[in-house]
Amino acid sequence: EPEVTQTPSHQVTQMGQEVILRCVPISNHLYFYWYRQILGQKVEFLVSFYNNEISEKSEIFDDQFSVERPDGSNFTLKIRSTKLEDSAMYFCASSATSGVETQYFGPGTRLLVL
Amino acid sequence: GQQLNQSPQSMFIQEGEDVSMNCTSSSIFNTWLWYKQDPGEGPVLLIALYKAGELTSNGRLTAQFGITRKDSFLNISASIPSEVGIYFCAGLGGAQKLVFGQGTRLTINP
Numbered sequence: 001e002p003e004v005t006q007t008p009s010h011q012v013t014q015m016g017q018e019v020i021l022r023c024v025p026i027s028n029h030l031y032f033y034w035y036r037q038i039l040g041q042k043v044e045f046l047v048s049f050y051n052n053e054i055s056e057k058s059e060i061f062d063d064q065f066s067v068e069r070p071d072g073s074n075f076t077l078k079i080r081s082t083k084l085e086d087s088a089m090y091f092c093a094s095s096a097t098s099g100v101e102t103q104y105f106g107p108g109t110r111l112l113v114l
Numbered sequence: 115g116q117q118l119n120q121s122p123q124s125m126f127i128q129e130g131e132d133v134s135m136n137c138t139s140s141s142i143f144n145t146w147l148w149y150k151q152d153p154g155e156g157p158v159l160l161i162a163l164y165k166a167g168e169l170t171s172n173g174r175l176t177a178q179f180g181i182t183r184k185d186s187f188l189n190i191s192a193s194i195p196s197e198v199g200i201y202f203c204a205g206l207g208g209a210q211k212l213v214f215g216q217g218t219r220l221t222i223n224p
Contacts, residue, residue: 033210041216043214102147102162103147103212105149107156108154110154
């Protein structure tokens with residue numbers, strides 16, 4: 001069964017450093033998403049992406065964050081200058097279409113900012 | 115913003131017991147989803163509900179989309195130990211944005 005994959009599974013970085021989290025969505029999906037989950041809390045929406053542009057973003061997704069689909073298979077989340085509070089699990093998700101179609105989640109990248 | 119209130123926060127049950135959890139909101143959602151999350155992993159979709167009043171089963175799991183479109187419940191019958199984990203409801207808020215509940219942590223004693 002097709003699945004969303006993410007790399008790396010864990011990343012430790014120093015505060016102020018840039019990180020890039022990578023995702024390979026399900027191959028025939030067109031809508032891509034990033035969510036984050038701070039330890040012990042609920043999953044929060046960050047951004048959705050379609051047709052090579054951001055279609056919706058939350059207040060969490062400030063100027064430090066950016067997303068990109070550099071080729072036909074990868075979808076990346078970049079955090080330009082990490083802060084301690086960016087430590088969280090970051091989940092990529094994809095869906096075939098928008099609206100009523102369900103989103104399928106990857107296994108996540110655990111980011112720890114020291 | 116849109117929020118989901120999920121209850122209970124945690125449940126401690128014996129193997130074989132039935133489980134019931136629910137989510138409510140002051141906002142209308144067009145789609146309700148139920149996910150299960152194991153430690154250190156991503157949410158895995160259990161059941162998707164698309165129409166108000168819809169009742170859907172997936173094995174021993176049953177979920178319903180409330181008629182007002184502001185609530186949903188998930189039932190698990192005759193629970194087994196592998197069903198421990200955190201269960202999240204999620205509503206499709208904006209066109210693409212999923213809004214998650216706080217989760218129900220299920221512990222099952224064998």
